[in-house]
Each structure stands twice: as structure tokens, then as C-alpha cells.
Amino acid sequence: MVGLPGTGDALAGVAEIEGRSLWQDALARLLRNRAAVVAMIVLSIVGALAILAPFLSPHPFDEIYWDRIQAPPDFANGHWFGTDGNGRDMFVRTLYGARVSLMVGLLATGVSLLIGVTWGATAGYFGGRVDNFMMRFVDIMYSLPFMFFVILLMVMFGRHIWLIFIALGAVEWLTMARIVRGQTLSIKRKEFIEAAHASGIGSFKIIFRHVIPNVLGPVIVYMTLTVPQVILTESFLSFLGLGVQEPLTSWGVLISEGARVIETAPWMLIFPATFLAVTLFCFNFLGDGLRDALDPKDR
Amino acid sequence: MFRYVFRRLVSAVPTLLIIVTIAFFMMRVAPGGPFDQERNLPPEIEANVLKAYGLDKPLVEQYLDYVGGLLRGDFGPSFEFRDFTVRDLIFGGFPASLQIGSMALLLAIIFGVAFGAFAALRQNSRVDYAVMTLAMTGIAIPNFVMAPILTLILGVYLSLLPVAGWGDGAWVNKILPVVALALPQVAYISRLTRGSMVEVLNSNYIRTARAKGLRERIVVGRHALKGAMLPVVSYLGPAAAAVVTGSVVIETIFEVPGIGRYFVLGALNRDYPLVMGTVIFYAMLIIALNLVVDLIYAWLDPKVRLE
Numbered sequence: 001m002v003g004l005p006g007t008g009d010a011l012a013g014v015a016e017i018e019g020r021s022l023w024q025d026a027l028a029r030l031l032r033n034r035a036a037v038v039a040m041i042v043l044s045i046v047g048a049l050a051i052l053a054p055f056l057s058p059h060p061f062d063e064i065y066w067d068r069i070q071a072p073p074d075f076a077n078g079h080w081f082g083t084d085g086n087g088r089d090m091f092v093r094t095l096y097g098a099r100v101s102l103m104v105g106l107l108a109t110g111v112s113l114l115i116g117v118t119w120g121a122t123a124g125y126f127g128g129r130v131d132n133f134m135m136r137f138v139d140i141m142y143s144l145p146f147m148f149f150v151i152l153l154m155v156m157f158g159r160h161i162w163l164i165f166i167a168l169g170a171v172e173w174l175t176m177a178r179i180v181r182g183q184t185l186s187i188k189r190k191e192f193i194e195a196a197h198a199s200g201i202g203s204f205k206i207i208f209r210h211v212i213p214n215v216l217g218p219v220i221v222y223m224t225l226t227v228p229q230v231i232l233t234e235s236f237l238s239f240l241g242l243g244v245q246e247p248l249t250s251w252g253v254l255i256s257e258g259a260r261v262i263e264t265a266p267w268m269l270i271f272p273a274t275f276l277a278v279t280l281f282c283f284n285f286l287g288d289g290l291r292d293a294l295d296p297k298d299r
Numbered sequence: 300m301f302r303y304v305f306r307r308l309v310s311a312v313p314t315l316l317i318i319v320t321i322a323f324f325m326m327r328v329a330p331g332g333p334f335d336q337e338r339n340l341p342p343e344i345e346a347n348v349l350k351a352y353g354l355d356k357p358l359v360e361q362y363l364d365y366v367g368g369l370l371r372g373d374f375g376p377s378f379e380f381r382d383f384t385v386r387d388l389i390f391g392g393f394p395a396s397l398q399i400g401s402m403a404l405l406l407a408i409i410f411g412v413a414f415g416a417f418a419a420l421r422q423n424s425r426v427d428y429a430v431m432t433l434a435m436t437g438i439a440i441p442n443f444v445m446a447p448i449l450t451l452i453l454g455v456y457l458s459l460l461p462v463a464g465w466g467d468g469a470w471v472n473k474i475l476p477v478v479a480l481a482l483p484q485v486a487y488i489s490r491l492t493r494g495s496m497v498e499v500l501n502s503n504y505i506r507t508a509r510a511k512g513l514r515e516r517i518v519v520g521r522h523a524l525k526g527a528m529l530p531v532v533s534y535l536g537p538a539a540a541a542v543v544t545g546s547v548v549i550e551t552i553f554e555v556p557g558i559g560r561y562f563v564l565g566a567l568n569r570d571y572p573l574v575m576g577t578v579i580f581y582a583m584l585i586i587a588l589n590l591v592v593d594l595i596y597a598w599l600d601p602k603v604r605l606e
Binding site: 084140146147150151152153154155157227232235236239240241242252255256258259263266269273276277278280281284285 | 444448566569574
């Protein structure tokens with residue numbers, strides 16, 4: 001996302017000579033949307049802060065300062081966000097929380113993307129009984145109270161971070177599969193698919209080379225909206241004490257710790273909560289902007 | 300219609316059976332048992348404990364026992380709350396959860412529709428932007444953040460409301476949990492209502508209604524609002540599920556003696572029968588709510604025929 005504004009300018013110059021592709025059109029529309037651009041900038045700042053976390057603070061994330069337990073924010077000693085109940089620096093812990101939260105959000109979305117797109121495209125392309133069976137399965141999965149299964153999974157198999165990725169990804173792919181199936185159904189009757197078919201290309205190659213690239217628009221939009229949802233779910237799990245474990249941390253863990261001492265140490269809640277809210281806010285704005293940009297029919 | 304309801308109820312049976320089966324075997328495949336934390340028990344005592352809970356039988360037999368028990372409404376004993384059965388706990392907690400959940404849902408519908416319609420009628424005005432920004436904030440701030448902030452402002456700084464606790468169901472104790480539970484749904488519903496209302500207001504039948512010279516109040520109240528409600532009604536299923544899920548956190552934060560709190564306590568203490576019982580109960584609740592929502596939808600939209 002960091003490079004997008006720059007490439008936009010470059011494209012604008014090229015456009016006069018060459019004519020614009022649909023993607024260039026979409027990009028131009030996106031860059032005209034002020035809320036989406038601000039959201040992208042803020043998200044890249046949060047991302048950069050998360051990546052550079054160890055270099056930005058004089059304090060390591062798991063160092064305990066016995067003489068500064070629950071100290072309020074203080075610029076003199078470098079605890080810009082104060083310290084937590086164990087005397088650890090909140091600034092660097094918030095950024096490490098950002099690492100975990102963003103990583104969970106992106107990876108779990110990746111998992112859901114992989115399953116959902118493949119599943120939906122396959123069901124939509126083959127149609128008939130295959131479609132019926134595959135989508136019936138999705139319907140059944142939909143009616144399960146999944147949140148509770150994720151919790152059940154975390155309770156029974158321990159709270160490993162990889163399990164969170166897989167569990168959340170496995171939950172979030174259902175809607176993606178439905179979206180992709182619908183798009184595939186409308187695309188598979190088009191002439192270029194028929195042409196590919198006539199030239200003897202195998203079904204799976206057609207799906208991956210010709211169908212999927214053409215359904216990417218809605219997929220990207222929905223993906224942008226899945227990331228905040230996953231981050232929210234992870235925070236929810238962590239808040240209940242079922243997410244990532246010490247000394248690692250995530251925004252959900254920090255918020256739950258902060259919520260307990262809100263009367264005496266509000267900074268422990270306010271900073272991680274602000275980061276979480278701003279990030280979710282930006283992903284939602286970016287998703288809305290992308291929808292407007294990629295789907296001009298909706299305007 | 301009764302045939303439709305009957306068929307839906309019958310089709311819920313396999314879904315529930317899948318839930319029960321997955322939950323049961325997940326519980327047994329998991330490493331570590333509920334009695335691991337107890338200090339080293341002599342083997343004879345351990346065998347007795349296992350026997351008392353039927354854990355010494357073959358797995359298939361345990362599964363059949365459990366399903367058989369469910370049919371009789373028996374969810375098994377709780378490991379953590381000794382002397383209580385899971386059924387006692389669930390039915391004991393249900394009234395509190397039901398009150399909070401239904402009040403939150405009602406609040407969400409009333410305020411969500413009102414805000415959404417209000418914004419749609421003043422489309423692209425400052426009021427519209429303000430309402431939609433607020434709605435976006437409501438979506439972006441999760442309820443487990445909203446709840447402590449509300450507590451801090453209304454409970455601690457202004458001392459208007461009790462900070463936590465149930466107070467035997469006094470209404471002042473319910474305000475904060477209900478509001479915290481309702482806010483994200485208010486936000487979603489107002490966004491939905493605004494969107495569909497804007498669409499409906501531009502449609503032909505509204506123009507006809509206006510052309511007939513109907514008063515604006517009747518055009519909006521009787522014609523536009525009804526059409527605009529359809530997406531909202533179909534959202535009520537997911538909304539109910541979200542309220543149920545959210546109640547888990549809210550009940551924990553505000554110490555409401557409801558099912559959600561038992562679920563969390565059960566999960567943290569590896570009280571398997573309690574966790575499973577609550578999951579199955581929630582599943583039934585969500586299936587039932589979805590059915591109700593579909594019936595309301597069919598009643599509102601004559602184009603939908605229940606086959």
C-alpha cells in the first residue's frame with residue numbers, strides 16, 4: 001500500500017498517450033477519494049511503526065522496570081505511553097501488539113482468501129451437482145455459531161498463535177466463497193472462457209488463469225473488509241484471555257489489561273484502544289473507497 | 300406456512316447433530332483433561348473420578364450417552380461448579396442474558412432505523428455526514444473497548460450509574476451492559492437503513508405517492524420506510540448472532556450472571572460439559588432466531604414465497 005500514491009502520479013502521465021486500463025481507472029478513482037487516501041496513509045504509518053517497533057523506543061518490549069510500575073506517560077524517561085502493571089513500557093508494547101494484530105489480520109485473511117476463492121470459483125465454474133454440494137456445505141457452515149467453535153478450539157488445543165491464523169481464516173472464507181461463486185457464474189458464459197475452452201485448456205487452468213483474475217475486484221474489496229474483522233475477532237479472543245500468550249501481546253490483550261485498571265491507569269486502555277479503533281476505521285474507509293473505485297455501477 | 304416452519308425445524312436437526320458431534324469429538328481429541336490440574340491423585344481415586352463422570356467407557360458409548368442425554372434435556376454435570384448440572388446453570392443464566400440481549404436488539408432496531416432514516420431524508424447534508432461518521436465510529440470501536448469507556452465516563456467520573464454487578468436485576472444495573480451491547484448494532488442498522496432508504500426514496504412508487512399529493516409524513520412513514528426495512532430485517536439474523544456473541548464479553552465485563560459468563564468461565568477452566576452445553580444452546584438459539592427472521596421477512600415482502 002505504501003507505494004500506491006507514487007505509482008498513481010506515474011500512471012497519470014502515461015495515461016494521455018496510451019489510454020487507461022480498467023485498473024488504472026479504478027486507481028485514479030480511488031486516489032480522488034480523500035477518505036481512502038488518508039486511510040491508506042494512516043495504515044502505512046501504523047504498519048511502519050509495527051515493523052520498526054524495536055528501533056523506535058529505548059525500551060525492550062519485555063523489560064520490567066520495578067521502580068516504574070503503572071507509571072503515567074512521561075517524556076523524560078522515554079515511557080511516552082506510560083508503563084503497565086508489570087512495569088513494562090506501554091509504547092513499545094502497543095507497537096508489538098500492532099505487529100501481532102496486523103499479522104493475524106493479514107495472514108488469516110490470506111488463508112480465507114485461498115480457501116474461499118478456490119472453493120467459490122470451482123463451485124461456480126463446474127455448476128450443477130458439484131456446485132449444489134459445495135454451496136450446501138457452505139450454507140451448513142454458515143448456520144454454525146462459529147465464534148464459539150473458534151473459542152472451543154482455542155480452549156482445547158492450547159493458545160498457539162498459528163492456531164489463531166488457521167481458525168480465523170477457516171471461519172472467514174465462507175462469505176468470500178459466496179461472492180466468488182456469484183461472480184464466476186456470470187463470467188463463465190462469456191466468450192473468452194468459451195474460446196479458452198475451445199482451444200483445449202483444462203478446467204483448472206481456465207479457473208486459475210481466466211476466471212479468478214476477472215473476479216478480483218469484489219474479492220479485493222471484501223478482503224479489505226475482512227482484515228479489520230479478523231483483527232477484531234483476534235482482539236475479542238485475546239480480551240477473553242484466549243488469544244496470544246505472554247510475553248507476546250496484541251491489542252486485545254492490552255485492552256483487556258487496561259480495562260481492568262481503567263480508574264487508576266487510563267493510559268493503559270486509551271493508547272491500545274485508539275490504535276485498534278483507528279486501524280479498524282481506516283480499513284473500513286479503504287474498503288468503502290475501493291468498492292466505489294472498483295464497482296462504478298454502484299455509484 | 301406451518302409446513303414451512305415444520306420443514307425448517309426438521310432441517311435444523313442434522314445441523315445440530317453436526318454441531319454436537321464436532322464439539323464432542325473436539326473435546327475428546329484435545330490434549331489434557333479437566334482433572335489434570337488437581338494434584339497427583341492415587342490411581343484408584345482417579346479411576347473413581349473418571350468413573351463418576353462416565354469417562355472410563357469407550358468413546359462411542361460416551362458419545363451415545365451424551366446425545367441420549369441431550370434428547371432428554373440433560374447436558375451433563377459441570378466439572379467446575381460441582382453440585383450443579385449444566386442445565387441448571389444454563390437455565391439459571393438465561394433470564395439475565397435474555398433481558399439484556401432482547402433489550403439491546405430492540406434498542407438497536409429503534410435507534411438504528413431512526414438515525415438511518417433521518418440521515419437518508421437529509422442526504423449529503425451535514426447531519427447526514429455526522430450520523431454516518433458516528434455510525435462508522437460505532438463499528439470501528441468494538442464493544443469491549445466501548446464498555447470500559449462508558450463505565451469510566453458514566454460510572455466513575457459522573458457517578459450516574461453502577462460500575463458493574465447485577466444488583467438482583469435492578470434496572471440501573473442493566474443500562475450500561477445494554478447500551479454497550481446495542482451500540483455496534485445501532486451503527487450497522489443505521490448504515491443499512493440509510494442505504495436502502497436513499498434507494499427507495501428515488502424509486503418510482505415514491506414519486507407516484509408524492510405526485511398524488513400525499514403528505515410527506517405519510518410518504519415517508521407508510522411507503523418509504525416499509526420498503527427500506529427489508530434489508531434491515533434480513534440483517535436481524537446476523538445481528539441477533541452478534542448480540543449473542545457480544546453478550547459473552549459484556550456479561551464478563553459487567554459481571555452479569557448470564558450464560559455468556561458461564562461460557563467464558565467454562566472455557567477458561569476447561570469445564571468441557573459446560574462449554575459444550577452453552578455452545579449447543581447458543582446454536583439452537585441462533586437457528587430459532589434465523590427462522591423467526593425469515594418468517595418476518597416473508598410477511599413483509601409478498602414477493603417472497605415460503606415453499
